[in-house]
Amino acid sequence: MNKNFISAFTYLLLFLSLQFKSFGQNEAFDLQNGWKQLKTVEKEIIYPQFQNKDYSILDFGAQAIENYNNSEAFRKTIETCSKNGGGRVIVPKGKFLTGPIHLENNVNLHLEEGSEILFSTNPDDYYPLVHTSFEGLELMNYSPLIYAFNKKNIAVTGKGVLNGQADKNNWWPWKGSNSENIDFGYKVGGPSQQDESNLPQLMLMAENNTPVDERVFGKNHYLRPNFIEPFECENILIQGIKIINAPFWIIHPVKSKNITIDGVHIESHGPNNDGCDPEYSKNVLIKNCIFNTGDDCIAIKAGRDSEGRRIAIKSENIIVRDCKMIDGHGGVVIGSEMSAGVSNVFVVNCIMDSPNLDRAIRIKTNTKRGGTVDGLYVRNLKVGKVKESVLRINMNYSVYGNQTGNFIPEVKNIYLQNITVEDGGKYAIYADGLEKSKIKNVVLNNVKIKKVKEPFSITHIENLKITNSKINNQKIEHY
Known part of the structure; x- marks a missing residue:
């Protein structure tokens, strides 16, 4: 030796x-x-339960046509499903463009094999602003891509793809910097979350205990939306889907409990692309997942x-x-x-x-x-x-x-x-x-x-x- x-x-x-x-x-x-x-x-973890009823987004006007915004079709299908006691909202094979999707009680958003939901890259589509969180600070900001506020028994399941369409031309440059190995598209002098009126302002508001409804950001503040965010929700299932090209944190339960994340495959190498961030949350099971992330x-x-x-x-x-x-x-x-x-x-x-x-x-x-x-x-x-x-x-x-x-x-x-x-x-x-x-x-x-x-x-x-x-x-x- x-x-x-x-x-x-x-x-x-x-x-x-x-x-x-x-x-x-x-x-x-x-x-x-x-x-x-x-x-x-x-x-102790409670799984959501759903009625054996299916509601196809096609029956509410959805079309798998390039550049056709299906936001209203998703909204109507989810609303009808929830009002009728719940069940599955079916996304069939095909590519469907939409703005943010808001889940309601007892709704399982189910992506069939071969389906892909493409989320709009236009920040204006993420209005009205909602009560959300950015890096551990609450605020009124762009809606997460899939969002639920104070709901019970909700799910996103299936074998389809959720595509946030973020890249060096959309969302990622707002980070305000590039990494040593990846060009996130930021150009000096361009929009940045680091500007004084953006993230630093939110930090100051939080330190001063400014009420959340007065922490209004959104347009011209460049704080990217989370991908999937159940906020103050219970009995949540995210299962089987693939998630790619996220603007920011990917699965972010906030103040929620009884959360199961099962068999999800995440491929996203953008800035702050954490795979899963349970925050203020209790009884969380993350199993059988693949994480390949930028954070x-x-x-x-x-x-x-x-x-x-x-x-x-x-x-x-x-x-x-x-x-x-x-x-x-x-x-x-x-x-x-x-x-x-x-x-x-x-x-x-x-x-x-x-x-x-x-x-x-x-x-x-x-x-x-x-x-x-x-x-x-x-x-x-x-x-x-x-x-x-x-x-x-x-x-x-x-x-x-x-x-x-x-x-x-x-x-x-x-x-x-x-x-x-x-x-x-x-x-x-x-x-x-x-x-x-x-x-x-x-x-x-x-x-x-x-x-x-x-x-x-x-x-x-x-x-x-x-x-x-x-x-x-x-x-x-x-x-």
Whole structure:
């Protein structure tokens, strides 16, 4: 064995012993008990129920003709279906252009195989403005492409395609910047969400607790609409469909509960194209999905800064199971908008693999966000390749300038079991805690990382336990 490697490994063990406070007898810390909640959580999730009645959009005037706007046909079909007690609104084979679609109680928007809904790229079609959310801040803005407000028993199902038609000519340039690898179409001096009267103005309004109905944006403010947004809804199913070319966040349940996302395939590499962002939401099951995105595959949210603290609704009881994550900033992420707190997140039997996937598991917050993350349970995870790290915890996350404040976040009770990694990138664990608030209680059990440049880059972590684990073919244990 290379002497330099022996020296480095010895130093690593010494580093671990000096950096991490050991578990004592009075520090009972059995995160395995957290798994007992998994079955209970899943049993609590209520699926929507629908009448066995079908309503075809063709019967209400829809036409699969290029440039023919079917907004009124969708509205009439959905309204009739709901008034008659509910059922399925059928989108048959063909391409149907429309503006935003608003779901009503007891309606299942069902896309038959070979169907495609093309959403208008004209911002004027997304009026009237609705009560929605942008990056954890509520406002009156363009309608999401598919929207429901205070509804029960709603669904989007089938084998068809939802096409947001966003690209470097539509929606994406409003980000106000391009990435290192992707041209989003932004030109210096062009419309940008970063202009003072746009996102910065919304942030200021939220800090000042301006009533939501006075936070009026829309035209000339360049804040892109979410794709699918159930807002204050219950009993939601999104199943089987493929979603492409999103303007912004893709599946975004807000203040909602009993949400099942099953077998959805997302392909969208635009800016802020998170695959799924449950926010202030409870009892969420995400299973059998494929995420190939321009941002986080799944990002669990709970409001930004003072807004999140005022609303004070945790995101909790969230299960991610049997999913595949390809490109993205992170596979399963918590934050950064998580000021109201996140608890009881379970990630089971997932595959993550791409040279363009930055991290497998990620938590991000800062002293402006605050909030508490308590209980992240990950097991049976197969990672092919990630670019930066297997586990990334950042309590000094920085975006949009100065992100420091007096709201000290907490991150605790993180459990990873039965993890195999072919190429972990730069670090197995990359953790940046705070001196005032150390990352607490992190357990790795049966974690095998074949290749990584450095095992750890860690500051301010307390109670790290590593058992039955190998990094770069070297056994590492710490109690």
